[in-house]
Amino acid sequence: MRFSVEAAALKRAFATLNPVLVRKGFTTIVENVLLDLSGDTLEITSNDLDQAARIAVTVTGEEPGKTTVNAMRLKSIADTAPEGAQISLFATDDPADGADVRCGRSRFRLATLPAKDFILPPPVKGIALELQPGELAQLLSAAVCTSTEETRYYLNGIFLHRKGKQLCATATDGHKLAHIPLPLPEGGEEMGDNPHGGEGYIVPNVAVRHLAAMAGDKACRISLSETAIEISVRMGNEDGPLTYRTELVDGQFPDYARVIPARTHFSGVAIVNTERFRAALKRCSVALSAVENADPKAARRPKEIIALNFESNVLRLETSGDYGESASEEMDIEWDAPALRCGFNWRYLDAIADAVDAERMCFWPDVGGPSRFEPEQEDGRVYVVMPVRL
Template sequence: MHIHFQREELIKPLGFVAGVVERRQTLPILSYLLFKAQGGNVLMTGTDLEVEVTVSVDAKIEAGGEIMLPARKLLDICRALPTDATMDLRADGNKAQIRAGRSRFSLMTMPISDFPVIQTAEWDVTLRMPQQDLKQLLQETHFCMAQQDVRYYLNGVLLETSGKKLRAVATDGHRMAVSELSLESDLGQTRQVIMPRKGVHELIRMLEDNDQPVEIQMSSNHLRVKAPRLVFTSKLIDGRYPDYSKVMPGKQAIQLKLPREGLRETLARVAILSNEKYRGVRLTLSEKLLRISTNNPEQEEAQEEIAIDFAGNGFEVGFNVNYLIECLGSLRSDEVLIGLNDPNSSCLILTPGQSSPQYVVMPMRL
């Protein structure tokens, strides 16, 4: 094998593949990526047995072939080289030689036959959309996923197809995000799959903010996303997702329309003196006034008031301030609608006049 490529064309796709590869592996082969040179392209594949990523890179190929290279070391070499460097890769036996200017690197390889490839079943659902739409769908929900929860099905994002809708749902039991987008074709029956946490984060990182199409394929055990120069495959979480529709609050007796960024900044300021462990914030509603306050065990307090259009019986309700800030930060509108009922009910956060995305945050005792 003998290949020439530009450092700038290699480093970004190499970063995608190396991001999937774990630094510490029980199987040494999983710290390597598969290089396959054919035609005018090099295909790079990396996996951790849960997620597999293949990217395509333009290259000048003198002699084709396949080789296994250590992912992190190769990425570190690329990062250390000048941005305009031309890299020359040669493989012979169990070693690979990389040259760039006056730099020389010799890397150990591993047998290609040891590299594991995710075996997928037949794809029974296929849909297409602009990749920026899929990226936005995941960005609007991913931060509500659970992390290392014993309820393993919460450690990911639910993707649900229903008619001409694709819906994403994430919850950790304390908050929930629901976002949906319209599809060009009607997929008929409802289908649900749960994409694991790592796969969600990696896919968000790889998708571009443009309208180039992506193809999503689903099977009983896997999900695959095909984008230009990228094939992303993830195992699915085997479990039944809770009925999220039962968590959605009904009609809210109180609806507050507020400047989104102004409210987010207010919460960020008062959060400075909140309890570092429980992160509670108190919202006190009174006629024409919303008081937002926090305190901590050191008997320190923070308070800020916002004028609101509200008349009626006031009350106090507590929430995790981080949850509110993250929900507000995910929205893109100038205004936000906060729906409340009473101190014991969850609040609903959404953009006025829009049904997606929606965020539900459970109250907490302060």
């Protein structure tokens, strides 16, 4: 195979694939990327056997062919190339010859492995969903509530499912929950509609992180089978399509509806300025900071509990640390219900307020049960945080 390509184009392609490139694998072939040249299109594929990604790059093709080279070495050549440089690569069918790479006045010889040794993942055949720009990013925003606990592995991801005429993403770690609904996209009618019976697909945390980094807010096509998910993203005019594939979490997501309390369950709702609330949380958390200790083994984890006092149009935040330190702050809110005092982990409140991403949010507090959060302008999103005993 032989081709030449703008270094900037190759650099962009590797920057997109970077989250799934293998730095050090259990075998050399997974550290390599597959280069497949056909005409003026070069497809670069990375596969660590759990997840795979492929992106197309427009090049000047001279001889079609396939080979594999070390991903990080080729990426480094593209990253360090002078501005405006061209990179050319030539490789024979014999892996012993390696690959000759030229970039300006630089010359490189990279080791290659046979393309036939590279394991290509099978295509995902099943339900296909067409998402508009920004919709994938909305679904992935539920990741703020995913768990990393190994014993409850079925919570280690986002539960993607159909609920009537909506496509929903739900995540929980047992302390907080996010539920993000979207209008059912084209192809969604083929999905089962029994989320409270566990019917749906759990997209693992690692895939959520990588998709957020690679796909952003672009339009995409999602293909779902019982065991895998494949997402094809239209990257833009300069770059070819990106395809990402990974296995799904093999487990059943719990019936999350039982955790989301109805609005009628609460005695009142507070309308809170989100930015001011987050700032007050962080200021009050200063009193909870751990104190340095000369003996690292004796270091104590800081407390994270904050008390919220809801009174007539005023919210008072209070914290007290283990060493006699304390902090309090008052802020104006809308609240006309009876006075109420409850406690939360302040980090959970901050994460949810950040996820709400609205100028003002509705906050339904409860002393002994889950509290509910929504943007003031309803868009279907619901967040839940469990309280703590004061």
